[in-house]
Amino acid sequence: MERVSANTFKVWEWMTGFVPVTRLVAAIHYIFVPTIVFQGVQTTTVHPDGEIAVKRQQTRDGDKVVAQILERIEQLKTSKRKQKIKNIKEKITINRLYPAPDFYRPCPNSVDYTGCTTDADFARAIEEYHQSPIVIKPYARTSKVSRKMIIRTTEKDVAKRREKKEKLRMVRGITRTGSESPEDAEGPNIIPYPLCIPGSWPDLCGFGVACPESSANTMSSIVPSTTATPVATGQQPIPIMSVPCSLMRTLRSLPRNRTVELRVFRAEELDGKLRDVRDSLLEEKDLLIKSDYKTKKEEELKKSRIEEELKLREKEEKAAEEQRLADLKAAAEKKETETKAEQEVKSKRRQPLKPLIAPLSSQWEKEFEHVMIQSDAQVITVAPAGNNLHGKDLKKLRPGQWLNDEIVNAYIDHVLAAANEKDAGERAARGEEPTKIKQYISQNSFFYPNLLKNKAKSTIRLMKRMKIEGQALLKVDTMYVPVCEDSHWMLGAVRPGARTIEFFDSFGSVSKAARFVAEMKEFLKVHLGAAYVDEEWKVPGTGCARQRNGYDCGVFVCTNALCVAMGLDTTCYREEDLNQQRRNIAAVLMNNGFKGDFALGHL
């Protein structure tokens, strides 16, 4: 017998390792004709005339088994069609008699045939095997080398194969002449069974034994055996089987733990006696395909039903979503109109119920006069911010004097405190929770020059320190920006609550107001980001009492701040009142705010 090359060996090992694992034998119909492929190539040869030679050292009771096989085949030939299949099934037992040679992978899943001599023994062994829990192993692991071996086809291989093909063609010629079957005219090169029907037949894969031409036809075919040398008869041998790589790949790609049924034929047999079997199998296949089709159809129906259901649900969901959106929109619109109304209310100002600037009590007049004679460095009172107000600062409130930043900032801070208190009181009266962010805030008078010089981005840290970051600014009602420019006091009021930017200049300068508005819009853009909508912000151009003298602008600023905080008309006072207002400012500063005698409830 020709020595089988190491490569062939490996391939074969790989295959045989695979076969038991997929429960080739135990699974089902294992139509096995006397080629005994399972046994290993080097031990078995098949001749075109059907003679079988089994080498002894590799098989146990080889001759006996072959005899049995032959007997079975005889039965197969004579029995009825139904019988045939049954008999063929029985062949399994016979086939499995051959123990795997040493170089085969051990298969723990295989049937234990030890001590089996009769058919009944074998049947019992198989029965036991069937009843034992099925442990299906994945396909045999092979080294990368052997896998590569299967796929790789070198030029040398091709040449070799061609040579073989030539040889075999001769053999085929012999076979043909010796055959009576009309189908032989089509050539013996048939793979009698669909090798693999992926998808349509998921659990069944045909495993064909074909004549060598199939291997020649497909370059990817594996030829696990080389041609065996003639044994006794000296006739030309033929290769035993070839397995297309595609099949092997399919088998390998199947999930583990899956039973794969392999059916093995031999071309010669099929040509003649086993054609019926093949036909029945094909019928079965058709049936299976049909049933598969049926199940497919059912599945499709099911699928379509599910799809319909899904569509319906989707539709419902969509409708619900639309409804929700509509509701949201309506709510948003309602809210918008509400906020607009609120903004309108906020931007409206009323006349005070009592004159804004009322004369001081005689006691406070005395206090004022007393302060006015204090020294410049004398600490008179403390501003809300914490800095001392000295005699020098308070004396700015004498008639005709210019006000400084200390007075303006301190007074505005007092106004803020009063306004926030009033707001908190109103909220409490309405049963609302107190706001986290103060409604009235103020920048000091150094804010605006810095804004002009360093632009809005430089104020981010300042606002962070004020704990009014980003869009929180929108929750503020009014932010005062006292402006001292060119020795002139003016008051800016950015009112996120009313979405207005106002600028009160007792001289009514237009250009300064425009500049202020532009700067503050920049400021808002930086802090509000996406929440800044330019159209929202109105510039009402509110007027205020006019200044004709050359010294009262700081007092105008203070008074306007008070008006804005109390929601009073900024024209509700006159310049003539401002001498009195200076005294009132001083008194409020000395009183540390609008409390006691200076409570604003009456306004």
Place this chain on the structure above:
Amino acid sequence: MSGSENGGSPGPQEKPEGNGQSEHLNIKVTDNNNEVFFKIKRTTALKKLMDAFCERQGKAPNSVRFLFDGSRVQATDSPDSLDMADGDTLEVHQEQIGGRI
């Protein structure tokens, strides 16, 4: 607005408190014309620094306003209370006064 007084030159490093390393920080005080660097403790009241600056520049303490990040610095504030970092700047502004003749 009135111009700033240009008295004095950049002063040397002022060290009101002189021990320890990590608890000290450098603070720049600038009034646009002059820059003075001070190295002070985190817990030291900034009054010391402001007084030192005014003295160096020959200004009355109640005629200038110290601002940090745009907000007024009070005499009782310390670097810690203002959350100042090393290298921060105190701006010195002149008193603002207005009436318009």
